[in-house]
Amino acid sequence: MSFLNPLALWLLSLTGIIILFYLLKRRKREVFVSSIFLWKKIVKNLPSPEFHWKLPFSWILLLQIIILILMILALSNPFLFRKSKENFLVIVLDTSASMKSTDVFPNRFFVAKKRIKEFLETLPQNTKIALISSIPPQVLSSFSDSKSHFLEKLRDLEPLDVPGKEKEALNLALSLISKKRGEIFFFTDTSFPSKILSLKENIELVPVVSENPRNIGITHFDIRSTAGKIGEYEILVKIENFSLGKEKIILRILANEKLLHQEGFELPASGKKNFTYDFICNQKIYLKVEIKTTPPDDFSIDNFVGAVIYPEQTLFVLLVSQGNLFLETALKTYPQIKLFVKNKISQEQLPEYDLIFFDKVTPPFPLKGNIICIGILPPNLPIESKGWERDLPVTYVKSSHPLFRFVHLGEMNVRRALSVSSLPGAEILLRSFQIPLMQIWQRENLTLLLISFDFYESDFPLQVGFPVFIFNLLQWFHPEVFDPQYYKVRTGEDFFVSREGNNLLVGPHNHSTKLEGKSIFSRVNFVGPYKLNGDVYFVANLLNSQESNIFPQAKNHSLKIEEEFSPAGEEDKWFLFPLLILLSLVLLLGEWYLYYRGMQ
Amino acid sequence: MGKLILEEKFLRELDSLRLLSKKVESGHFQGERRGSRAGSGLEFIDYQPYQVGDDYRYIDWHLFSRFEQLFIKLFVEEKDLRVHLLIDKSFSMSTGVPSKIEYAKKLAAALGYIALVNFDRVGITSFTSCLEESLPPRRGKLQILELFRFLEKISSRGETNFNFCLNKFASRERKSGVAIVISDLLDEKGYQEGLLSLRTRGWEISLIHILEEREVNPPEEKGVVLVDKETHKRIETEVTPSTIKLYQKALEDFFKEIENFCEYYQIKYLRTLTSLSLSSLIFRNLRRKKVLK
Structure with missing residues (x-):
């Protein structure tokens, strides 16, 4: 018998406590005498009576001890291995980008599939097999002894250009055999963090990798507009050599397939090189960075990165307000914004603007586009208002929302706000007790940010984070700009x-x-x-150095697959927990009966 | 008359007995006991010159005719004896087989019977921590049933306060007589003061100390709690042979102390066990102790 939670067996010491209670509780026999005054005289000179450890036999005590032992055993979750007619086997196939490496012919993924097929041939008839892919981690074929179904699923499986999620896939596989005694075979190229290699006993790693693969890759790629210079951009590229030897690399930068820059350099084994490049862009371009080596390396996916750069766009922003200096100043800061300020607007004019602020001015009905209402309720909204509420502290901030990135409003004070309910399906960003102070409501053709307090009735514009909030707001509504x-x-x-x-x-x-x-x-x-x-x-770019490192991480793992497979699934776990609980309940009933009879 | 009726045969045997006492002068009424002074008895003892106030019915006319002087005939005064039975009915008296109280009640019935048969006046008072029910002194064989009925009602209860009760009794009774005290004397506060109080008021005391077998020879008990039947005080001990020896030594000392006290104050003391038959106690032990004749 084995235990899943052997630590619980320490609780067996509690039986001693029960016995001790009985010893302490045991009442001495009372003997009535005419008078004790003569006894008193002699007892003074006698040693104190010794404690009798002998317990009288009691069925109730015996039952209580047995019940306690049974319950502690149940807590320790014991199980027996019993012969099972079925063997369970989970095959996890790595479908990450690195499996496209061509260090083995034609590529790692193809070889892995081939080896799985060969492995299936060696399995006994009564083996149930499941198939799990690592990207995304999902069960493609649950336990079945139908090999044809399994092979069909395997055939349809293709690797993606996505970094692997090996840990999740293995956890999924473990959960499949958690109540069975089965085994997991993980067919992989081992391009994952070495932490995952501390696998559990019943996971067999089957590396599908050559001993000396070659790869160079771009592992980092950033673009930014040059500060203060409209239309000028900088790019940063990081190139790494994952091969065991020195590599000669040619780097090319192309804009709309036209070569902008080319240069060659050498990278030693495990060497890294950062490369920057400045360029001007006044129109939309498809920027591409490529690296090449001769002969070509074994993993080509990371030899390319790209991005689409749009020219500076102008955003038409309307502020409908009787005057809001804070907001106006904040919006004018951004050169991408063309700001209009009006006292009122008709419904027909709404589509002319990319973003409209209604500051204490009732918007027209129906609303359309990207709207921000400040201290005012738009008409005909499914929302209740109970008028104005005073002195509202901020009790909740959804700080994970992009609008509050680098913004802390925990100490903000609101002197007066509209006591409104939340819109149906709205996302509450800021709240004072049950009153939403900021909520986002998204409907077809309408994205509404409802701020239910006036900026002038709060210290919000005086907060350090106010301009950052305005920027976050603009970026959230128009990220492309x-x-x-x-x-x-x-x-x-x-x-x-x-x-x-x-x-x-x-x-x-x-x-x-x-x-x-x-x-x-x-x-x-x-x-x-x-x-x-x-x-x-x-x-889309790979940009994952772990995935680009196609060098085998689990070289020393033995390939049990090549040996004779003796499925551990011959034995199944038989959990005794329910039986023990049932037994202890029956005994508890018996103990209760004995006690009740004794009371009578 | 219930359990207390002593067998008729036994009662007839008791007819031959009488209580011995030096205190015949204590009686109020004329009885069958010869007093130490001249009085109105039947037995002539002497002559005495007539004095004013003497009962002229006792003037001896024969002597007057011969000496022409008035002489009074003197007779031995025949007085009744006042006997009072004081029975300890505290809860400690309920132990034993038969219980000490049952034994005491039978003994009191027998002694009362003996006294009534001999025209002594018999009264009974039971006591615990205070004086309980009392049967006023009465005389004559006809009172036997009343006495038995009274004794029948006595049952043991409560704590003892021997000294207090005897003190109270001694101060309450103006005339003394023979006091027969029946008790187990198991009172932590002692017995001496009470007995002395009776003694100093002129009572002639017979103290009958009743014990049961287990009080003298306690059985071995391990890991027990001894509970005082009266006070419910507890004492945890091992009743081992060595403890028993110590107990018996303490008991012996206790007995010795009582004996010495009684001897010093001329109190008739008799110790008995409930296992001893009543006839043995009465016909042998009490006669030997000169309580009965």
């Missing part, structure tokens, strides 16, 4: 497509997706340019 890296993502990340209307997004391998209006595209699985309606819209 304020974030030059917006059109450059890493594979595996989501991308927010901020273009209105029906769009067709085509990936690097010509996978097309139809998008309706602004939406989040979550299948950025391949490196390369993504085209929206025929134009390059954004570029």
